[in-house]
Amino acid sequence: MTALRRVPPSLDAVLRDVAFDHLWRSSSVLALVLDAQGVVIDANARAEALFDGPVVGRRGVDLVGVAGAAARSTLAHLGTRGGAVETVRLTFRDLGGATLVLGEADAGELARVERDLAAMHADLQNLTREVVRKNRALARLGELKSRFVGMAAHDLRKPTGVILGYVDLVLDGAGAALSDDQRRLLGAIRSSCSFMARVIDDFLDLAVIEAGQLTLHLAPSDPGSVVRAGARRAEEHARRADVTVSLDLEPGTARRLDASKIEQVAMNLVGNAIEHSPPGGRVVVASRLEGAAFTLTVSDEGPGIDPDDLARLFRPFERGAHGGVARVGSFGLGLSISKMIIDAHGGSLDAASGAHGGTVFVVRLPGAGERIA
Ligand SMILES: Nc1ncnc2c1ncn2[C@@H]1O[C@H](COP(=O)(O)OP(=O)(O)O)[C@@H](O)[C@H]1O
Numbered sequence: 001m002t003a004l005r006r007v008p009p010s011l012d013a014v015l016r017d018v019a020f021d022h023l024w025r026s027s028s029v030l031a032l033v034l035d036a037q038g039v040v041i042d043a044n045a046r047a048e049a050l051f052d053g054p055v056v057g058r059r060g061v062d063l064v065g066v067a068g069a070a071a072r073s074t075l076a077h078l079g080t081r082g083g084a085v086e087t088v089r090l091t092f093r094d095l096g097g098a099t100l101v102l103g104e105a106d107a108g109e110l111a112r113v114e115r116d117l118a119a120m121h122a123d124l125q126n127l128t129r130e131v132v133r134k135n136r137a138l139a140r141l142g143e144l145k146s147r148f149v150g151m152a153a154h155d156l157r158k159p160t161g162v163i164l165g166y167v168d169l170v171l172d173g174a175g176a177a178l179s180d181d182q183r184r185l186l187g188a189i190r191s192s193c194s195f196m197a198r199v200i201d202d203f204l205d206l207a208v209i210e211a212g213q214l215t216l217h218l219a220p221s222d223p224g225s226v227v228r229a230g231a232r233r234a235e236e237h238a239r240r241a242d243v244t245v246s247l248d249l250e251p252g253t254a255r256r257l258d259a260s261k262i263e264q265v266a267m268n269l270v271g272n273a274i275e276h277s278p279p280g281g282r283v284v285v286a287s288r289l290e291g292a293a294f295t296l297t298v299s300d301e302g303p304g305i306d307p308d309d310l311a312r313l314f315r316p317f318e319r320g321a322h323g324g325v326a327r328v329g330s331f332g333l334g335l336s337i338s339k340m341i342i343d344a345h346g347g348s349l350d351a352a353s354g355a356h357g358g359t360v361f362v363v364r365l366p367g368a369g370e371r372i373a
């Protein structure tokens with residue numbers, strides 16, 4: 001034991017007592033005393049703080065992870081109260097029948113951990129910079145894609161319109177001079193062209209919306225009449241598919257809306273309902289006033305939509321399990337465009353399917369004067 005050379009022998013014992021007492025309570029060195037079986041019989045304040053509570057009676061090996069006999073001095077990683085891990089150098093002193101375990105923060109290990117942390121931090125900063133750079137590049141590519149789609153659609157729209165116009169002219173004006181075969185061929189050109197015109201319009205709409213340039217031309221209109229006009233535009237489609245479309249439209253109060261856009265939504269929803277109906281099926285288009293809010297429902301007797309698919313189908317270019325075979329030219333844009341139009345009106349567009357198939361699409365528009373001032 002270290003001798004206290006400058007202190008008179010009479011004070012030596014008192015001083016050791018006081019100093020020990022202080023160090024035992026306030027030292028940053030962890031101290032445990034283990035009996036011959038390795039069970040803790042005493043511990044200082046630091047040990048109790050580190051292990052979150054009394055440790056007397058617990059096994060030393062459970063606390064520090066190593067048994068005294070195994071190593072006289074070793075590094076240990078101790079789980080602390082806050083869940084962090086503290087690295088200490090443990091020293092075991094044999095007291096003859098008992099063992100004193102001392103644990104001190106290991107300066108070398110701490111420095112190494114700090115260096116590792118600094119390196120990880122630098123890596124993280126580099127990664128963050130890289131992610132920011134890639135995000136910018138992606139956003140730029142997204143803009144380019146929208147611009148390209150917009151420009152291509154814009155340039156295709158005019159010639160498509162010209163072809164449609166001339167085919168109509170020939171079919172209507174020079175109709176009598178046509179053979180049945182010619183009429184059939186021109187009819188096929190006409191229907192392909194009008195499909196192309198619809199797709200081009202969807203691409204243009206999407207490009208405009210993605211560029212954040214969707215502007216509503218709001219004017220007071222009766223939503224019921226607007227929906228009726230949209231459903232009419234799907235009449236020919238319904239006839240060809242042998243589907244009956246029933247309208248049950250309550251006269252509504254006029255409210256500010258973009259009539260041509262709401263008409264487009266109605267046409268999209270009714271068109272989808274017809275496409276997914278079996279021959280002989282029925283589509284019901286109903287509107288109600290609930291308070292000041294306007295609600296439109298479009299129901300069909302089709303196969304329904306898997307609930308797991310529902311949210312996805314409102315995103316551009318997403319098609320469901322029933323979107324394929326019969327509808328080769330489907331691009332999965334109608335619902336996403338419809339949703340963006342309804343959202344811009346401050347309303348909502350949702351869908352639900354019954355357990356036995358059939359789908360109901362529900363559009364809600366806020367009351368006159370609400371939100372879309
Ligand atoms: N009434 C409906 N019944 C069943 N599935 C539907 C219905 N309406 C839409 N869907 C599904 O949602 C998908 C996306 O519809 P939409 O955005 O209009 O694109 P598209 O009609 O071009 O496929 C469709 O491919 C179809 O799977």
Ligand SMILES: [Mg+2]
Pocket residue numbers: 268271272334335
């Ligand atoms: Mg569609």
